Amino acid sequence: MATTFERAATGRPVSRTPVWFMRQAGRSLPEYLKLREGTSMLESCRRPDMVTEITMQPVRRHGVDAAIFFSDIVVPLQAAGVGVEIKPGVGPVMDQPICRAEDIDALPELTPDDIPDIVESVRGIVEQLPEDTPLIGFAGAPFTLASYLIEGGPSKNHEKTKAMMVGAPELFDRLLSKLDVMSELFIRTQVEAGASAFQVFDSWAGYLCEEDYRRYVLPHTQRLFSGLSDLDVPSIHFGVQTGELLTAMSEAGSTAVGVDFRVDLAEGIKRIQPHQALQGNLDPAMLFAPWEALQERIESIVRKGLEAPGFVFNLGHGVLPNTDPEVPGRVVREVHRISEQVLAEKA
Ligand code: 1CP
DSSP, X not given: OOOHHHHHTTTOOOSSOOXXXXXXXXXXXXHHHHHHTTSOHHHHHTOHHHHHHHHHHHHHHHOOSOEEOSXXXXXXXXXXXXXXXXXXXXXXXXXXXXXXXXXXXXXXXXXXXXXXXXXXXXXXXXXXXXXXXXXXXXXXXXXXXXXXXXXXXXXXXXXXXXXXXXXXXXXXXXXHHHHHHHHHHHHHHHHHHTOOXXXXXXXXXXXXXXXXXXXXXXXXXXXXXXXXXXXXXXXEEEOSSOGGGHHHHHTTOOSEEEOOTTSOHHHHHHHSOTTOEEEEEEOGGGXXXXXXXXXXXXXXXXXXXXXXXXXXXXXXXXXXXXXXXXXXXXXXXXXXXXXXHHHHHHO
């Protein structure tokens, strides 16, 4: 039987709205900080005992309706042999940024033999998860991964990436094609090992105008989703500041589209495909607001979201580092309460 999350993410009826939070595992949890002491981020991602425990922590503490695999979008690059490190407080940093054709040709391919630990981690998590709590796998979208490779690390303006995109489109296309294959294998590995759904993070797509997105990026993301369509599991496509791109992103082929907090959900519904589910979109900063103010926001989002064919409650981006670890669980309970009430009113 499909779980509430799987039903909502594919537009099937539910009795209440499922909730999970991007970055629900991590810096906001004292038990995470303790476990991570002395182990680098990428090493933690490759140790099945740690991945399993960290993925389970928010499920236990917050009672969320889905777990998200603890990993990072650069893990497949690192597993394939690319020199990359995740610097605390910075993010992924590359040993050697990509700029020429030779760099792209030299980019190693990911093979199943590089990631037996991912299979082991997923199996360990699925064994521990309650039956009604699915595991969501994920990967970075080709464009967002390309930005880290070309810029060499986190970037404010993505100028080198855009320069290659318009100045050497055939190189850019070759790079994104290689990343497509890598992300497809990373997701396929997670789902075949037991993940019930997946999310594609195109975090930095929102830096593009729609014309460039459609011309240089969308065909690759479409290929990624169509390559995974045989898995027949719910899929979510998410990016930050993508209000202007939502319609184009909705054409990539996911069952659900993630909306960040800048877009009103009533407007978001109009911009995606009529059959698609919606995921979002509470501003993560609102978890710091007084409870009554937060409650009002939750109710407004749930009422709007439930007008879509399917609705998954989430934040508009990741949980912020200093979030009170008691608050996400309260949000979960409140979303359940309000959505049950709204769905009863509609029945
Ligand atoms: O030092 C630390 O503790 C590392 C902090 C950290 C964590 C906990 C990083 C570095 N990544 C992660 C885990 C992570 N990354 C998850 C775990 C599952 C969960 O959601 O609980 C996921 C899904 C990601 C995916 C990811 N990594 C994205 C897409 C999501 C998003 O936030 O938009 C991106 C852009 C990255 C790159 C990255 N990794 C880490 C940081 C700080 C960043 C962003 C850096 C930047 O601003 O460019």
